[in-house]
Amino acid sequence: MTQPARIGIVTVSDRASRGEYEDRGGPAIREYLDEVLTSPFEPVARVVPDEVEAVASALVELCDARGCSLVITTGGTGPAVRDVTPEATEAVCQKMMPGFGELMRKVSLEKVPTAILSRQTAGIRGRALIVNLPGQPKAIRECLDAVFPAIPYCIDLVDGAYLTTDESRIAAFRPKSAKPPAGVER
Amino acid sequence: MTQPARIGIVTVSDRASRGEYEDRGGPAIREYLDEVLTSPFEPVARVVPDEVEAVASALVELCDARGCSLVITTGGTGPAVRDVTPEATEAVCQKMMPGFGELMRKVSLEKVPTAILSRQTAGIRGRALIVNLPGQPKAIRECLDAVFPAIPYCIDLVDGAYLTTDESRIAAFRPKSAKPPAGVER
């Protein structure tokens, strides 16, 4: 029997980290994962201030010490001086994945012209995929709907956990040649 | 009463900087701003050769010494050895904004397949947004039409000047939560 996949959820917000503001992004991501994933998973949530060091440390801890296969951040992707999530992500990733940011900006742009102000990106650290999302719950869902079909196979390719999704909700794509690990039904 | 926003316009061209060629890009940007902006602004124009040091110096002077909130460049974004505007922009920016280049290439691609050869980008230096545009006046207008709706709010987010636009021409987007500074009507 396989262990549940660990998935990190990092809310990046000065106010939320000081308790001045209720974290809405983190719970929105958790709710989305509950709705979409059919394989067992264990969420690991963190709330950190908008500082490169704090965000980078949380990402490293979640990937390396906690063994997350996927880490999703929310917030800190804009042009303001305190928005540093993409810089922290780039600092800890071995490989950047530009296609995630391109596609998320494209789908957000259908809703609002300021979508081009988001600098959100994605990358690989060890056996984990890290994906930046915007801060607004509505934008979080739009972005995840766009990129989630590619996430399970991406994690396969870096030897992370095997994720499966509710196909009526998100049709995760794997090439026919990709085989599930022993004991796991596709 | 608020001071007029300063907007830098940088023509990057060896020939224009030597006076061998009439600068057409700079005036096209000026004309566009006159047409679209309803808030007062003061243009500050520069013409520099295609050299990283010259372009970077002009950007730094306009952002830091002249206090521009927006600096628009024209020219020098192609693959040729003398095309160095994106490199100079990256050298002086604290944050890069990849969504601008992505969207401008996308709209230019509807006109001409060589749009993918443009390496134009955008970024933040202090309280200023720097945006690279192509050299051709027609392409300048197409690119500005695409990204201008996001520019005023971007400048708000970096504490630059408050810009307003002729809504019949460019519908600048600001979230409902964004408030104009004291004494300025939205």
Add this chain to the structure above:
Amino acid sequence: MTQPARIGIVTVSDRASRGEYEDRGGPAIREYLDEVLTSPFEPVARVVPDEVEAVASALVELCDARGCSLVITTGGTGPAVRDVTPEATEAVCQKMMPGFGELMRKVSLEKVPTAILSRQTAGIRGRALIVNLPGQPKAIRECLDAVFPAIPYCIDLVDGAYLTTDESRIAAFRPKSAKPPAGVER
């Protein structure tokens, strides 16, 4: 009379480089060029393992020693730990051309949602354009169809060979102001 353009074709694959696997990507690129180019060209093929040093050396040799005007790679653009073609490309290029990767991911995304996992890019080294393609022959054709219209003019701009295409197949775009070299018909 002009010399044939040299075009490098680099298959990046551990298995193909050890002879355990038939190289299908390299021949697919060669076949595409035979079909599309009407100007004379000489292909120079290499098969290398998925290692930054090996890929970078092949690119440098093809551009600098062999005088290729265009070098096309296939394979090694995904998120896996052995996928390093984009890193090797970036290491040897003086200028990166982000528009190529953006457009190739966009067209591949119409076929398969995992297209965003490709990190393929392009760049300029001296008088050569280097373009990364995916490994699958079908995806190679889709990507080349998308970007080839811009390739001949890109190579003109870096003083490489003058390429012409079968217009019924690929309508290579050059601005009206662009003149072919002496003795070459457009």
